[in-house]
Amino acid sequence: MNQPPPADPGLSFDVTEADFRQTVLERSLDVPVLLDCWAPWCGPCRNLKPVLEKLVQDYGGRFVLAKLNTDEAPQISAALQIRSIPLVVLFVGGRPVDQFMGALPEGQVRAFLDKHLGEQVSEVDALRAEAAEATDPQQAEMLLSEALRLEPGHPEVLLDLATRWIERDEFDGAEKLLAKLPADQGGDRKTALLKRIELARHKPEGDPAALAARIAANGKDFEARFALAALQAHAGDFNAAFDQLLEVVLRDKAEWREKARLQLIEWFALCTDADAVSRGRRYLGMYLN
Numbered sequence: 001m002n003q004p005p006p007a008d009p010g011l012s013f014d015v016t017e018a019d020f021r022q023t024v025l026e027r028s029l030d031v032p033v034l035l036d037c038w039a040p041w042c043g044p045c046r047n048l049k050p051v052l053e054k055l056v057q058d059y060g061g062r063f064v065l066a067k068l069n070t071d072e073a074p075q076i077s078a079a080l081q082i083r084s085i086p087l088v089v090l091f092v093g094g095r096p097v098d099q100f101m102g103a104l105p106e107g108q109v110r111a112f113l114d115k116h117l118g119e120q121v122s123e124v125d126a127l128r129a130e131a132a133e134a135t136d137p138q139q140a141e142m143l144l145s146e147a148l149r150l151e152p153g154h155p156e157v158l159l160d161l162a163t164r165w166i167e168r169d170e171f172d173g174a175e176k177l178l179a180k181l182p183a184d185q186g187g188d189r190k191t192a193l194l195k196r197i198e199l200a201r202h203k204p205e206g207d208p209a210a211l212a213a214r215i216a217a218n219g220k221d222f223e224a225r226f227a228l229a230a231l232q233a234h235a236g237d238f239n240a241a242f243d244q245l246l247e248v249v250l251r252d253k254a255e256w257r258e259k260a261r262l263q264l265i266e267w268f269a270l271c272t273d274a275d276a277v278s279r280g281r282r283y284l285g286m287y288l289n
Contacts, residue, residue, distance in 0.1 A: 011056045012065040017073045024066050028091035032063040032117060037080065037087040039071045044103035045086040051106050052088070055113065062117050063090075090116055124151045128160060140164060155185045162193055163272055167236075171197045188269070196270045204230040215244075222248050222256040226263075238271040242280040249287045261288070 015023045015035070024033050036052055038045035049067075056065040070077045070085060080089065080096075089099040090112075100112055127147040134140040144161045148154060158177050165174040175197055178190055206227045214224040229244035245267075248260035264284055268277050 010064075011061060012053055013067070015066040015068050017076050020068075020073070020076055024091055025094050027064065027066075029094050031061070033091040034063050034065050034113075035089045035091060036065060036067045037070050037077070037082055037085050037089065038067060039069060039085055041071075042085050048086045048088075048103040051103075051109055055106065055109060059113065059117070063113065088112075092116065123147075124154055124157065128157060131160065137164065137168065153180060155181055159186060159189050159193065166193060166196055166200070167272065169200070171200060192269045195266075196272075199234060199270065200236070203234050206231055208232075219247070220251055222252060222260075226260075229263075233267055233270075238267060238273060239276045239279075241267065242276065242283075246280065246283050246287060249284060 013023065024035055027033050034052065034056070036045075036049070038049065052065055056063065068076060070082060080087070084101055086103060087099060087101050088109075089096045091097070098112070098116060100109075104112070124147045127143045127150075131140040131143040131147075134143065141161065141164050144157055144164065147157045148161070151157070158181055162174040162177040165171075165177065174193065178186065178193060181190055204227065208228060208231050211224045211228040211231070214221045215228065218224075225244045225248050229241040232238070232241040232244065242264060245260040245264050249257050249264075252260070261284065264280060268280060271277050271280075
């Protein structure tokens with residue numbers, strides 16, 4: 001994937017202990033300053049950096065981005081009580097007003113910023129939000145189609161609409177929508193949707209009733225659990241598929257457990273049901289600890 005262009009140096013800059021007061025505290029009297037606390041050895045920091053640098057450009061001067069290498073700033077790190085990085089702190093009026101930890105996805109960082117900077121919603125974004133809240137799938141698709149009419153090729157709208165089409169088994173149409181995205185757009189979400197299409201098009205072998213009977217007779221028939229989970233995932237019932245593999249994680253301590261863990265992680269990325277994924281991740285964490 002192509003890297004985003006470097007941020008405007010006037011909007012994004014490095015900060016040290018020597019100039020922290022001037023570049024962060026005093027600067028935040030005039031414009032909000034988002035302080036990115038990172039370190040060279042921190043993998044999640046490297047993932048978050050391009051997101052922050054993209055957003056500081058997208059917001060066009062509504063905030064500036066200051067980047068602090070915590071390895072070179074022990075006094076500031078102590079003053080901010082940094083225990084984990086990446087840590088991102090928003091300074092307004094000379095003081096910290098909010099913060100978050102971890103490499104959050106772009107949407108969550110936007111929500112964090114909009115809470116303090118005031119959200120500027122375009123007509124396309126308003127239609128996307130209305131579609132997300134719509135209880136009628138047909139109405140949601142109409143709203144997204146209108147958003148595409150206003151801004152043809154809008155990547156997030158294309159992804160939203162492709163997701164809707166996949167949910168009603170319109171795989172060819174969804175694939176054509178995704179093909180409209182340039183290679184450097186769509187990211188992990190596009191990859192997950194394409195894998196979801198591939199999963200749905202290739203039905204695994206096996207009889208669900210026979211596999212369920214095998215599992216009822218022997219709860220440690222992990223081969224049957226995997227086969228049944230594959231059929232359930234193909235049918236879009238990820239909740240049931242997650243349950244089968246979580247049972248494997250719970251019951252096995254060796255090879256089958258690791259195989260189930262890896263399969264769950266892959267399917268978490270494909271599942272569009274956020275509640276099912278959250279539940280699956282929660283139980284996986286419990287069973288692994």
